[in-house]
Structure formats: C-alpha cells, structure tokens
Amino acid sequence: MPRILQLPHHVVTKIAAGEVIERPASVVKELVENAIDAGATRIDIELEQGGIERICVVDDGCGIAAEDLPLAFSSHATSKLASADDLFRISTMGFRGEALASIGSVARVLLQSCPLDQAHGAEISCEGGTLGEIRPWNGAPGTRMDVRHLFFNVPVRKKFLKSIATELGHTCEMITRLALAHPGRHFHLRHNGKLVYDIPATAGVPERIGLFFGGDIREALYPLDTGHADIRLVGYIADPRCDRGNAKLQYLFLNGRWFRDRSLGHALQEAYRGLLMTGRYAIGFLDLTMPPELVDVNVHPTKAEVRFRDASLVYSLVRSSVKSRLLQANLIPRLEVPASASAPGAIGETASPRSEVPEPQTLFTMQAPRRESTPSLLPSAVMIQPPERPAASRSQYELPQAPPSMPTQPAHPQPVAETPVPGPSEPVMPPADLPTPEPVPEDSRPDAADLGELPIPTPGTALQVHDAYLVLETPEGMLVIDQHALHERILYEQLRRRIRDGKLEVQRLLIPEPVELPAEHAALVLEFAPALADLGLEVSDFGGGTILLSSYPTLLSRRPPHEIFASVVDHLVTQDRAPTKEALLDHLLATMACKAAVKAGDRLNPEEIAYLLHLRAFAEDSHHCPHGRPTSLLFSRQELDRQFRRI
Ligand code: ADP
Numbered sequence: 001m002p003r004i005l006q007l008p009h010h011v012v013t014k015i016a017a018g019e020v021i022e023r024p025a026s027v028v029k030e031l032v033e034n035a036i037d038a039g040a041t042r043i044d045i046e047l048e049q050g051g052i053e054r055i056c057v058v059d060d061g062c063g064i065a066a067e068d069l070p071l072a073f074s075s076h077a078t079s080k081l082a083s084a085d086d087l088f089r090i091s092t093m094g095f096r097g098e099a100l101a102s103i104g105s106v107a108r109v110l111l112q113s114c115p116l117d118q119a120h121g122a123e124i125s126c127e128g129g130t131l132g133e134i135r136p137w138n139g140a141p142g143t144r145m146d147v148r149h150l151f152f153n154v155p156v157r158k159k160f161l162k163s164i165a166t167e168l169g170h171t172c173e174m175i176t177r178l179a180l181a182h183p184g185r186h187f188h189l190r191h192n193g194k195l196v197y198d199i200p201a202t203a204g205v206p207e208r209i210g211l212f213f214g215g216d217i218r219e220a221l222y223p224l225d226t227g228h229a230d231i232r233l234v235g236y237i238a239d240p241r242c243d244r245g246n247a248k249l250q251y252l253f254l255n256g257r258w259f260r261d262r263s264l265g266h267a268l269q270e271a272y273r274g275l276l277m278t279g280r281y282a283i284g285f286l287d288l289t290m291p292p293e294l295v296d297v298n299v300h301p302t303k304a305e306v307r308f309r310d311a312s313l314v315y316s317l318v319r320s321s322v323k324s325r326l327l328q329a330n331l332i333p334r335l336e337v338p339a340s341a342s343a344p345g346a347i348g349e350t351a352s353p354r355s356e357v358p359e360p361q362t363l364f365t366m367q368a369p370r371r372e373s374t375p376s377l378l379p380s381a382v383m384i385q386p387p388e389r390p391a392a393s394r395s396q397y398e399l400p401q402a403p404p405s406m407p408t409q410p411a412h413p414q415p416v417a418e419t420p421v422p423g424p425s426e427p428v429m430p431p432a433d434l435p436t437p438e439p440v441p442e443d444s445r446p447d448a449a450d451l452g453e454l455p456i457p458t459p460g461t462a463l464q465v466h467d468a469y470l471v472l473e474t475p476e477g478m479l480v481i482d483q484h485a486l487h488e489r490i491l492y493e494q495l496r497r498r499i500r501d502g503k504l505e506v507q508r509l510l511i512p513e514p515v516e517l518p519a520e521h522a523a524l525v526l527e528f529a530p531a532l533a534d535l536g537l538e539v540s541d542f543g544g545g546t547i548l549l550s551s552y553p554t555l556l557s558r559r560p561p562h563e564i565f566a567s568v569v570d571h572l573v574t575q576d577r578a579p580t581k582e583a584l585l586d587h588l589l590a591t592m593a594c595k596a597a598v599k600a601g602d603r604l605n606p607e608e609i610a611y612l613l614h615l616r617a618f619a620e621d622s623h624h625c626p627h628g629r630p631t632s633l634l635f636s637r638q639e640l641d642r643q644f645r646r647i
C-alpha cells in the first residue's frame, strides 16, 4: 500500500509557482504590480530574449527594509494583508504574498532595494528557492528586481515557453493592461536594448489607447462616466465603425486591475447590437470602481477573474450605460474622398481610366462622425412629441399600420390599426397629418434656371434616386439615405418596442395559412412555437410537415404573411442556435423587419418619402440597420466645397 508523505517545502512552492508563474509575462505582471503597490511613479522594465533570459524591473517606490528582504521571498509573507477580514477589503494589487516566493523558486533572482527614507539599501539573492546573504547595496531609492533564467530548474515548464516574439507579445499585452489601468505612472519597456514603449505619466488613458492601438481608434472614442449606487463605470468606447474581428480590444478593469469577464464582454456587445455586423466586435475600455466588499477578487490564482456580489446589476449597468452613450453620439458615417484620389489627375486623366479609377471602397473612406459639438441632423426622439392620435381611430381590426401607400399598399393614408396606443416616442402619424412643407416660391429657388429641368427638392423633402436612395439637403451638407436600411431599422424598432411592452398587435388570419415544410424544418418551427408567438406568429401542427400559420404582426402587413414566415423559417434552419431567447427574438425581428421593409427598386411617392423621413426622426438609432449597415451617409458641405475646389 502506498504511504502518504508530506511533500517537501520546495516541491510545494514549485507547485504553487506553476499556478502563478506561467511565462515571462506573469513575472512582469507580478513585479510591476508590486511596484505599483509600492507607490512607484516610474517603472522601467528591461527584457532579454522575450524575458526568458532576463527580466529586470526597477521602480522608485517605497522600497523594502534590509531586514525584510528574506521575508519578501517566503511564501504567504506580505505587507498588504494582516487579517482574514482584510481579504474582503483588498485595495492593493497583491495580497497573497506568493509572487516573489514563486519567482524565487523557479529562477535566479537578485532583489535590491533602498527604502525612501534611508541612505543605504541592501540586496539579497534567491536562486531556485535558496536564499543568499543580505549585503549592502548602494542604489537609488526604490526597488530593483533582476530575474534571470526563468524555469532553469523546471525544464518541463521551460519547454512550454513559446518563441521569443510570442513571449514578448504576451509581455507587451500585460504592460498594455497595466498602463491602461494606471495612467498616472510612467512605463518604460526595453527589449534586447531597444526601446519598445516609453509612456510618460502625462499620457492619460486616451493617449495611451492611441499609443497602443493607433490614432484612428483614439479619434473615435466616446468617454463614458456613469454609475449606480456605489458602483462607478468610467472609460471609453469606440465608434462602431472601428469594429474588430475579435474581442481583443475589449478591456475591463476593476478597481485598477485588469480582469476578464465573458458576461460583461457580452453586455458590451449587446449594447452595440444593431450597430455592428454579425461576427464583428466592439472596442471598449471600461473601468469599474466599487467598494471591495461588493466583489471577491480572490477566486483566481492570478486574479484574472472576479466574482461580483450582484453580477446582473453590473451587467445591466455596463449594457445600458454603453448603449445610451452610443445613442447620444451622432453616428452618421461621413463620406470623404482621400486626398490622393482628389489630387489633380488622379481620376479621369489617366490613359486607361477604367483600370485606374479606384473601386468605390478605396475611393471613399468612412470617417468618424463629428461628435458633441455637431448638432444632430434631425430632431431626436425626445425632442419631438408626436400629436396624440384620436381614440376613435384605434380599432383592433382596422387596416394595419404601415408607412401608408408603400408600394404594396393603396396610395392613401390608412387608418391606424394599432392597439394599444404606442408610447410617446413612437409616431404612427399618417402623412396626411404631417405639417405640409411650406411651398418655396419659384423665384427664390437658387439657380433653378441654370439647372434646367432638374428637380429641386423642396426643404424637408428628398429626391429618390435609382429607386433606392433618398438624397436630402441638411444644414451640414448632403445626406444620402438607403431607403431599405432605414425602413428596416424603423420597423425593427417598432416591433421590438411593442414586443417589449407587450403591445404587439397581431392580425388573425380568417383562414389559417398552411405552409408546407420539410419534416425536420416543421419540427424545428414547432419547437420554437412559443418564441414565434412572442413575435406575433402563431403556428400549429397540421401534420405531415404542414404548419398552420394563424396570425402575424400587423406592423408587417406590407408583405404577405407567408413571406414573412418563410424568412423566419429560413433563419431558424440556417443559423446557429442563438445563445439566449432574447438574442433569438432579436435576430428574428431583424429578419422580419428586413423582409417587410421597402426594397431597393421600390419607387416611393413624395408622401411615402416624407413619411419615412418623419419616422426617421423618431428612431432610437436611425443611423444603422439592424444588421449594422449604415442607413445614411453624409457628404459634408465642406467636403463638397473641397471636391469642387471652392476651398
Ligand atoms: P504580495 O504582493 O501579494 O504582498 P509578493 O510576493 O508579490 O506578495 O511580495 C511580498 C512582499 O514584498 C510585498 O508584500 C511587499 O511588502 C514586498 N515587495 C515586493 N516587491 C516590492 C517592491 N517593488 N517595492 C516594495 N516592496 C515590495
């Protein structure tokens, strides 16, 4: 029978080290955090061979007294925690007293330190867990940690290290997190003698974001500062046009420490829902501050994960704060012609224009919308109070409400069939009730004669081009609206709002419509019957792969019910399962809105155009369709003047 033996101390430490020290970046993290805890204002990091050969961290913090030097390397020795209760009030980066013991057991370390209030310092070595003598050291006040030959005595772990470039990459990422969380400190990183980062204390968070991720992102940041009770959320989120193919640029900090949290990443993505294409990720730097007792940071060896006392509260705070910040922003993409394309001779003066003219994507670049100082193009929802609709028109079985006389509808405004009454931010006004634009006297139209027969839109109206786009004059310039994308967004928001408020009106079919489907699709549809009912689509089984559709949302009555239903079925059978019911409903809403909206190619009459533009002013986000494509592009007056060389 095998005997039970107590493991020797050095083995225990090595096992513990395995949890904390995985690679050079982990050493850098622990040493820099110690420097921050010591109150350092400047931290110099020097690496050789990605840190595998040598890591040296020098700080100007409070230093360590000579007699405490051996203690720094003993496990569970810390100056930051005195009692178990303190564990729940942690405000320092470190508190376990494990890092130096771990590093000392798997590398050759020289610790040199001089307390701020003393003339001389001292040094001690620790090699593979063996402490050396305390000797005098005549360095500057602060602490210097020189770590060589990481894992020299744990060859298995050394084998797991990756290339120098990869290890350096991990360390840079670590320093990025630390530098973003501690904007008041100077960070300096050199690798093999070459400067990698020099980030002065004066560089605040946006400057640091610019340094690490580029000026474009820095220019596209929206600051955030909100909170709830004792929890504060500050940070920066980037304009949706700066999206990414992965979530790497989503940084979360809690009480000054980087952490990872899938759920909060999800909250951030949710806030951007409808502004990003599928598979694209938002950029955000979010910093939460809360009393230490509201969160347990002691659930992960390197404190990379935390446990909130009220996780759902933090989730909602992040989602709603980011979302409302995005709504405040004027998110109309601007079209600008890059300087190279507008240089004389760039277009049209070449021998073979067809091959030389840049593709539209390269000719135009999306520019960040101007923020804050720029007035919104159209009145926002809160500023417009749509007139109360007379109660008499609210009958459940009247004709459905839709932008009246959209192509498949009769040309006259329809009575509104919505019950119950929509919220104040939701207009249901048919065009007939809209204030008619002031007719512009013929002679006051500028240069009308010069332009010959070209139609000039009167103020407040738009010109439809290619039966797909609406071109509109605005105080800022010329706005081009994608009629389908805009209508899709409007329908999507109306549906979503009504479903959320339990006020979705459905039209019952007198005779349920049979829809034949492959058996497995029919089974899938029936599985989702409750979710579909929430969307106003009532389905039941007729047997033999036939589904009976007995109702549909009134709002979508521009298209035949079976077409809407078919698009929903398509979505159900081709998409991966949505992670939550909410996400599924949202995808289906977007699908239905897309199906029911006017299309490119649909000719709109002036009434319909006016109506669409009217609804645009009430949309929560009129700038993007539910799939994240822009609904409008602005050609600024300045850009037009520039292109025509007026300025
Ligand atoms: P912890 O940070 O969890 O306390 P460490 O093993 O990282 O544990 O460090 C042990 C102790 O050594 C710290 O509590 C601190 O008192 C001291 N120490 C480590 N690094 C520094 C430093 N750069 N400056 C001042 N004191 C330090």
Ligand code: MG
Binding pocket: 030, 033, 034, 093, 094, 095, 097, 099, 100
């Ligand atoms: Mg520490």
